[in-house]
Each structure stands twice: as C-alpha cells, then as structure tokens.
Amino acid sequence: MPELPDVENFKRYFSEHTLHQKITAVEIDEPDLLEEISAGQLKERLVGQKFVTTYRHGKHLFAGLNSQDWLRFHFGMTGFLKYFDNLGQRPDHVRLELQFENESRLAFDCQRKLGEIGYVAKVETFLEENDLGPDVLAEDFDYPAFETALGDSRAMLKNTLMDQSRLAGIGNIYADEITFQTNHHPKKKTRQLDETQLRELHAAARGVLQTAVRCLAENQGFPGDYIIPHRDEGASCPRCQAEIERIEVSGRGTYICPECQEE
DNA sequence: ACATTGACCTGAGAGC
DNA sequence: TGCTCTCAGGTCAATG
Numbered sequence: 001m002p003e004l005p006d007v008e009n010f011k012r013y014f015s016e017h018t019l020h021q022k023i024t025a026v027e028i029d030e031p032d033l034l035e036e037i038s039a040g041q042l043k044e045r046l047v048g049q050k051f052v053t054t055y056r057h058g059k060h061l062f063a064g065l066n067s068q069d070w071l072r073f074h075f076g077m078t079g080f081l082k083y084f085d086n087l088g089q090r091p092d093h094v095r096l097e098l099q100f101e102n103e104s105r106l107a108f109d110c111q112r113k114l115g116e117i118g119y120v121a122k123v124e125t126f127l128e129e130n131d132l133g134p135d136v137l138a139e140d141f142d143y144p145a146f147e148t149a150l151g152d153s154r155a156m157l158k159n160t161l162m163d164q165s166r167l168a169g170i171g172n173i174y175a176d177e178i179t180f181q182t183n184h185h186p187k188k189k190t191r192q193l194d195e196t197q198l199r200e201l202h203a204a205a206r207g208v209l210q211t212a213v214r215c216l217a218e219n220q221g222f223p224g225d226y227i228i229p230h231r232d233e234g235a236s237c238p239r240c241q242a243e244i245e246r247i248e249v250s251g252r253g254t255y256i257c258p259e260c261q262e263e
Numbered sequence: 264a265c266a267t268t269g270a271c272c273t274g275a276g277a278g279c
Numbered sequence: 280t281g282c283t284c285t286c287a288g289g290t291c292a293a294t295g
Contacts, residue, residue, distance in 0.1 A: 003288060059289080077289055078273080093273085112272050114289060155265060164290085173288050250266060253286075 002059060002075035004136060004169030005212035010073070010081050011056045012217065014063060014106075017083040019051050021100040030095035033110065035072075035118040042119060045069065046098065055123060057135050058168025062123050069121055076114030082107045133166045137209055146202040150190060157193075158186035158249050161205070169209065172252050173228060177208050179256070180227040185263040186249050186256060231255045 002010070026043045028034070034042060045067065053064040062070040073079070082091045085104040096108040096117055108117065120126045133149050134141050149167055153160045160166060161175040170178070179186045181204045182197070193201065215222050222228050225238050232255075235244045242259035 006288080074289085076272090077287065079289095110272095111274065112287085112289095114272065153264095159265080162289095171288055251268070252288095 002077075002079055003171035003174050004056075004059060004209050005174070005216055006080075007056055007059050007061050007075060007169075008137070008213045009216045010075070011054050011061050013081055013083070014051075014061065015054045017104075018063075018098075018100070018106050019053075021050060021102065021104070023047055023049050023051075023098050024101055025099040027097040027099070028095075029097070030110075030113060033095050033113060033115055033117050035116045037119040042117075045119065046071070057123065057127055058132055058164060059171070060126075060132075060168075062120070069119060070123055072116070072118035072120055072126065073108060074116040074118070076110060076112060076116070078112045079108065079110040079115035082109055131165045132168045133164060134168060136167050136169045136205055137213075141206070143199055143202050146205075147198065150198070153190045155190060156187045156249065157184055157190050158252075158254065160190040167205070170205065172254075173231075174208055174212065176231075176255055177212075177226060177228055178205050180261060181208060181225075183260050185261045186247075186254055187263060227255060227257065 023046050026046045028039045028042065031039045037045070049065045049067055051063045052066050055062040055064065059074060061073040063073070064070050082089070083104065083106050084090060091107055091109040093109050093111040094107040095110045095113070095115070098106045108115070134145060150160060151166065153163070153166060155163070157179055158175045161170045161178060162172065176186065178201070182200050211223060227238065227244070230236070230238060230244050232244065233246045236242065237244060237257035237260060240257065240259050242257055244255055245258050247254050247256060
C-alpha cells in the first residue's frame, strides 16, 4: 500500500491527531524494526515530548518533536497508522504504540514487518546518507529538476521511476499508472524518450500522485481513465477496452494495456 | 550500470 | 474444512 500518496495521507492523519499532546508511554512490540536507535533509548527520548510538526519525503514520514529530533516511519509493504482511544479499535499487528496524556494512542501497525522506525537529528542528513532523490511532489520539483534527477539512466522506464535514489516516492502501483497515462511500455528504455515525452512524463508523474493523494484523502475512487482499478488479468482497458495483461518487470507484477502501451 | 533472483516477513485468497 | 500454492503497493544483497 504505502507509496507517496499513502504516506502523504498518513502524514495528514498523524498531524490531525497527535500534534501537541504529551507522550506518556511508549510500547515497542517489535524492536527489530528500530533503525537508528535502541528500544530503551527511544522510550527515553519520546516520553514527556510532544510532536510539533510533520514532514514527508518520498515514502518516509518524519514526525518532529519539541526536542528538535525526528521520529521516522517507513511503512514497507503493509504499514499504516491508527489513532484510537478504545482498545477494541487496536489493530492486529502493532509494532509500536505511543500513549498520550489523554489516554489516546497511536499505533504503527505493520503486518509483514518490512517497515522501519527510525530516529534522526536532521532530516537532510538522513536523506543524504540514504541517497534519496528529490520528492516528486516537492513544490520546486520542476521539469529541469526532473531531468537532472533522471540523469543518464539506462534502465527500463518502470525501474527508473521506482528508483528512490533518482525519484523519491513512486512504487509499483503508481509506476504502472504513470507509464499507462503516458502510453509507454514499462520495459521501454528511459533513454529512448525525447524531450517532449520527458516533459509529459514529468507532468504525468506529478499529476498522478497529486490526484492519488486527493482521491485517498476524499476516500473516493480513481478517475475513470486510470488503470489502477483494473489491475486484473482479463479486466478491460478503461480507454480502449483491450484486455489488460499481467507481465513481470524485474520481478514485480506489472499491469499494462497491450494496445495503449506498445513496446 | 543494469536485470534478475532470492531474502526478509506474514497473511489473504484461490483452487483442490 | 483444511491443505497447498501464489501473490502482495518495499528494499537490500548477491550474481551474471
């Protein structure tokens, strides 16, 4: 689930519920998910603090504390946040739970344990050390920045889009949507695109992610010409009715319309 | 430099 | 009902 649009919504959810409340207890149910800090230290650093701000870069969510440090979440394949005050609403695979002054709680649920919980002093340092490219929805991510980010990638288009060191935020689902919207086969070499096509790709990448953020926020379906709701072998293309195909690209399940996206 | 494969983990759903 | 198989929206390391 969690690609950039999901994480952007987690950010909003986090802000809406947890800011400016004193943390009174921290329960760590799965210490293996901790990255830059031990369980004991994390408790020490969090109890008594408040979250004052949030920041997102790609698929990473940073929650800023009044100590100036940041708690970092990466959601892996199955992570999500749940805020609740009635224990009956506690989800099934909680790996970290924060309790607040008013007895409410925030859980980080992560069934497959592929997520990460980190703790960093500076966001910029983390981004550099982990070689993350620019966030695709950053305000200043204009076409020249996009061109720079792609560099001289010789990979297949889908792989370039998903390469977090070039572009931060795009995963399997939205890579497919972006190639569909621009009528490219995902295995096409990125290098083969001319400038007009690259400009279209840039606009489509931002447009798709922006639209997805909004659709998820409003809990409504995707636009009628999106392939996302038709990720099924045998489903029909929302634009030309041809049969959707499932192929593999670098081991990832990939859905395409063979008519709209010729190789 | 890039593609492929398997590993990390666990569970849901399909098919028998 | 229960078993087995496949698949899952992320990332890393090893291999060719």
